[in-house]
Amino acid sequence: MKLREIAHSRTGDKGNISNISLIVYKQEDYALVEEKVTAAIVKEWFSETVHGEVIRYDLPKLGAFNFVMHDALGGGVTKSLAQDMHGKSLSSKLLDLEI
């Protein structure tokens, strides 16, 4: 199953740091995501573009996680050579993760 079936997501950017929220549709899926979608798994999934630390913050009251990915945007929005310099599309890749 892809993560997309049980959760939704939005990406934000600040400088060279990208943050991706991951929010379960149903609270009953929270524990599964908590177990399967670790910071290490996410770092590996984005290994081609994320070169720094990945930290996961847990928000159980919202059924949500916030992944903060350092050195993730090709030097930052203003100098990145990427077509999607904000990394806006990274949330869609996260949801393609198989769990």
Next chain:
Amino acid sequence: MKTIRIGSGAGYSDDRLEPALEIMEKGNVDYIVFECLAERTIAIAQQRKMKNPDEGYDKLLAYRMEQVLPLCSSEKVKVVTNMGAANPVAAAKLIKEVAEAQNIKGLKIAAVVGDNVFSEIDRYSEESLLENGRKIKDIRSSIVSANAYIGAAGIAEAFDNGADIVITGRASDPSLFLGPLIHEFGWSMDDAELMGIGTMAGHLMECGAQVTGGYFADPGYKDVPELWNVGFPILEIDEKGELLLSKLDTAGGMVTESTVKEQLLYEIHDPANYLTPDVIADFSQAEVQQVEKDVVKVSGGSGKEKSGYFKTSIGYKEGYLAEAEISYGGSGSVERAKLAQDIVSKRLERANVKIDEIRYDLIGQNSLYKDDLGQGDSAKEVRLRVAARTVEPEDAAAVTREVEALYTNGPAGGGGIRTSIKDIVSIGSILIPEKDVSVEVFYSEVL
């Protein structure tokens, strides 16, 4: 219990105006906030001001105000905006001229200044940019702007003194919403919990439609009704900090627990420590509750005492960005695009073009994630993109020229070449003590 209503009028610099006007007409709001200033925008505005001291405010200011001012007057709605960009005083002057041209009377306009610390930059020459460690003194000659993120105090003061329209330069986005709350409810800025709640409310509102169903739809998974007609959000908040988010019934979009959660975490790092000039806000214990269709209650926000430092954005020139693209179609399109890439690469190398960094993408294949989530080599159309950063403009021009040369000197059937060269204005940040920044408010009136 006193309650006020604040509408969002814009969530970014070029945002749509229609939803703002609809809220002013039908939303029964006391205030409307236009958040229009991205990190980079102010650096570019500062360069315009250097060329002409009467310039440097948002380019859409006149367009927006021509339609907003009549509604301010007829519907009794006060305005907060950061459209002052690099020049809030000149922006206030323009607003006054627009009001006079429309024969609108009894308007007090306040310009909040103090964020611009460019003239003081040498005080911080030993400071390093938080993003990459480069020292201010080492990039001094490239710096074009320095703006501290100021807080809600100047905005609240302006309303305390009877302003109808408050225009700022660089202020923290949530502060644009917090300012009216401090004024209306007499909140103490030392009350970290209330500052945290007001900041949370402002954060939810600051991106306009991003909390009402914009940037949310994913057909079959997250369907949004009438997204084409999406409305902007309305905040209803009382003096205790109880708050509801909603939208107009006549507007498209939706306000649900899910749309609110996505926006709450947007551009947040540690949810327990969201730093603004006013407070260290804590969203980590936030809860959302749908109380009726398109109305969500948000609770649990709080905060800790502010850090006493203002994040300050430093804009500096960092060379040129050259971009060029060409499309290939039909069978073999991927092979031809890869051949084109190889050709451009070899020609640039032999011509000894000086390039800091270059990147090749096959749009439709690997341009977003580098790895191949694309259609493989059987794709029936693909677009080669070449992007390069150079120090000198001539080298940027050489890159785009080599892509253009693919018409007659490259693989078969390439078309639709587009090229562009832009100045790169990078943004870095330093922290400066709050006491270094003196916020002042200038007033003008249309009698």
